[in-house]
Amino acid sequence: MAENEKKNSKYEGMSASKAKRERQKEEREKDKRAKVRSRVIAGLVVLAIVGCIGAAYGRQWYKEKNKIKPSTDYSAMLNEDGTIQNVNVTDYVKDFDVNSVKIAAADVAYTDEDLQNDIQNQLDQFKELKTDASLTVKSGDEVSIDYVGTMDGVEFDGGSAQDYRLTIGSGSFIDNFEDQLIGTHPGDKVTVNVTFPDPYENNPDYAGKAASFAVTVKGIYETAEFNDEFVKKNLSSYAETAEAYKQYLKDTNYDNKLSTAIDTYIKDNISADKYPDDYLKHLQSLQMTIDEEEYNYMAQMYSAYGMDFPYTSVMEYKGASTEDAYQEVLKSEAENSCLNNMAYQDLAAQAGITATDDQYKNFITENEVSDEVIEQYGKPYIVQQYILPGLVKDYIKEHVTVE
Numbered sequence: 001m002a003e004n005e006k007k008n009s010k011y012e013g014m015s016a017s018k019a020k021r022e023r024q025k026e027e028r029e030k031d032k033r034a035k036v037r038s039r040v041i042a043g044l045v046v047l048a049i050v051g052c053i054g055a056a057y058g059r060q061w062y063k064e065k066n067k068i069k070p071s072t073d074y075s076a077m078l079n080e081d082g083t084i085q086n087v088n089v090t091d092y093v094k095d096f097d098v099n100s101v102k103i104a105a106a107d108v109a110y111t112d113e114d115l116q117n118d119i120q121n122q123l124d125q126f127k128e129l130k131t132d133a134s135l136t137v138k139s140g141d142e143v144s145i146d147y148v149g150t151m152d153g154v155e156f157d158g159g160s161a162q163d164y165r166l167t168i169g170s171g172s173f174i175d176n177f178e179d180q181l182i183g184t185h186p187g188d189k190v191t192v193n194v195t196f197p198d199p200y201e202n203n204p205d206y207a208g209k210a211a212s213f214a215v216t217v218k219g220i221y222e223t224a225e226f227n228d229e230f231v232k233k234n235l236s237s238y239a240e241t242a243e244a245y246k247q248y249l250k251d252t253n254y255d256n257k258l259s260t261a262i263d264t265y266i267k268d269n270i271s272a273d274k275y276p277d278d279y280l281k282h283l284q285s286l287q288m289t290i291d292e293e294e295y296n297y298m299a300q301m302y303s304a305y306g307m308d309f310p311y312t313s314v315m316e317y318k319g320a321s322t323e324d325a326y327q328e329v330l331k332s333e334a335e336n337s338c339l340n341n342m343a344y345q346d347l348a349a350q351a352g353i354t355a356t357d358d359q360y361k362n363f364i365t366e367n368e369v370s371d372e373v374i375e376q377y378g379k380p381y382i383v384q385q386y387i388l389p390g391l392v393k394d395y396i397k398e399h400v401t402v403e
Contacts, residue, residue, distance in 0.1 A: 071285035075378030082383030
């Protein structure tokens with residue numbers, strides 16, 4: 001049945017006037033329903049828009065509320081003994097038995113070759129200048145010379161020096177400058193003629209030009225014999241005999257290598273799946289201050305050396321392209337600090353270690369920590385960052401197994 005036929009069938013049997021009234025009534029009801037639907041849809045649209053605006057505002061409010069701001073209160077959230085306030089670190093950190101640390105012997109080995117290299121370095125450092133005119137300069141010798149360079153009889157910039165230490169055959173100087181000193185003796189005055197290479201990157205203006213150098217051979221450095229006399233003369237603050245100095249080298253190198261191995265062991269054997277929120281945010285605030293101080297220091301250093309600092313902001317300096325990215329950098333660095341601090345606190349507790357007032361005072365005295373630094377960082381922070389880790393490492397050294 002067609003649509004019109006359906007409509008008409010509704011009014012069959014009615015008079016024309018009544019059918020008209022019914023039709024008009026139906027049209028009014030239809031318009032009314034349409035208007036209601038419009039108002040509902042409009043209301044829903046408004047609510048959706050308000051909801052979007054509210055959500056955006058809410059996100060921005062949350063972001064601003066939780067945005068990390070710099071802090072200089074280094075000892076905040078720390079107890080006097082350097083432990084973290086109101087945090088049970090064992091709920092967060094996973095570490096190791098402080099009494100069961102094992103280090104591979106290869107990681108702390110100090111070989112005979114290492115020993116000889118260190119002794120040779122000392123011999124090289126304390127070479128003696130011999131001025132005996134009977135000595136002859138040969139390839140491989142280290143000599144002391146004065147020289148004045150000229151081009152066409154005129155001295156040129158960078159062409160003069162006094163007491164210059166030159167190893168013959170090192171290739172430090174241009175052309176065959178060094179070869180022309182072979183066969184000379186301390187006290188000799190010789191003229192060395194050279195031609196600058198072309199091109200010459202150090203100074204393109206000199207490229208291909210001939211130059212003469214008036215050279216005075218002042219002496220030849222000779223390596224002394226490593227014996228008791230050498231040790232007493234040059235290394236008496238460490239030992240009095242050659243054998244004692246060798247033992248000093250063995251002991252100190254073993255200790256340094258063991259310290260490094262323990263540092264690595266600690267770093268490799270601590271972890272955390274979660275962090276105390278308030279303390280982590282505090283560490284982020286401190287890290288922001290540290291970043292700003294480092295940024296300003298580096299900018300000043302560049303300026304002092306007449307160089308352009310390549311960063312325009314702390315954020316850029318830290319490799320972050322946006323504010324959100326920098327916040328993530330701060331969080332990552334704070335997590336590393338938090339893990340480290342919690343681990344040392346737990347290891348100290350395992351070992352029964354607590355930093356005493358005397359240990360704190362000794363640290364301040366031995367390291368010449370100023371009152372200004374103490375005021376800036378506070379005792380709790382100094383204990384946490386320096387004294388407690390040192391005590392833990394010393395304890396591990398005493399109980400470690402090297403195999």
